[in-house]
Amino acid sequence: MTKAIIVYGSTTGNTETLSKSVGEGLKDLGVEVLVKNAAQVTPEELKDYDGIILGCSTWGDGELQDDFVSFEEEMGKIRLDGKKAACFGPGDSMYPQFCKAIDILEDKLKECGAEIIMDSLKIDGDVESELEKVKDWGKEIAGKL
Numbered sequence: 597m598t599k600a601i602i603v604y605g606s607t608t609g610n611t612e613t614l615s616k617s618v619g620e621g622l623k624d625l626g627v628e629v630l631v632k633n634a635a636q637v638t639p640e641e642l643k644d645y646d647g648i649i650l651g652c653s654t655w656g657d658g659e660l661q662d663d664f665v666s667f668e669e670e671m672g673k674i675r676l677d678g679k680k681a682a683c684f685g686p687g688d689s690m691y692p693q694f695c696k697a698i699d700i701l702e703d704k705l706k707e708c709g710a711e712i713i714m715d716s717l718k719i720d721g722d723v724e725s726e727l728e729k730v731k732d733w734g735k736e737i738a739g740k741l
């Protein structure tokens with residue numbers, strides 16, 4: 597069975613909500629999915645999965661959400677060659693660095709050797725109204741794993 601991990605970082609719960617919908621989309625197409633907070637997983641564990649999906653909100657002036665800061669640093673020590681990956685997250689286009697955390701994580705995954713298989717999903721503002729779209733994004737990933 598194809599296995600995917602969704603790692604999220606979320607301060608007020610928006611990315612966590614999105615993670616669940618991405619997971620539902622993957623599961624609907626038969627992918628085995630684990631959803632984990634970035635604070636409770638190490639980059640080393642990513643190696644056990646075919647698909648690696650990172651979800652992170654942007655804070656400060658274009659910075660990673662707190663739980664992803666050390667995770668992203670630790671990613672510098674691992675290789676993810678042959679792995680398929682994608683990134684998503686919420687943000688607010690009122691900020692100059694809209695959803696910058698997603699771009700940071702995508703670049704990191706590429707540095708590790710992973711292949712980015714989907715355009716990233718950036719949700720501007722309210723997440724609740726976007727959950728069907730988010731689930732469909734998860735389904736599309738499932739079709740590419």
Ligand SMILES: Cc1cc2nc3c(=O)[nH]c(=O)nc-3n(C[C@H](O)[C@H](O)[C@H](O)COP(=O)(O)O)c2cc1C
Nearest residue numbers: 606607608609610611653654658687688691694695
């Ligand atoms: C102090 C502060 C700084 C923020 N900075 C950014 C930013 O630079 N870029 C962006 O797109 N969104 C920014 N946001 C918006 C958050 O990313 C957005 O509220 C997001 O939904 C939070 O998701 P979370 O609950 O999963 O952490 C900021 C929000 C706050 C309160």
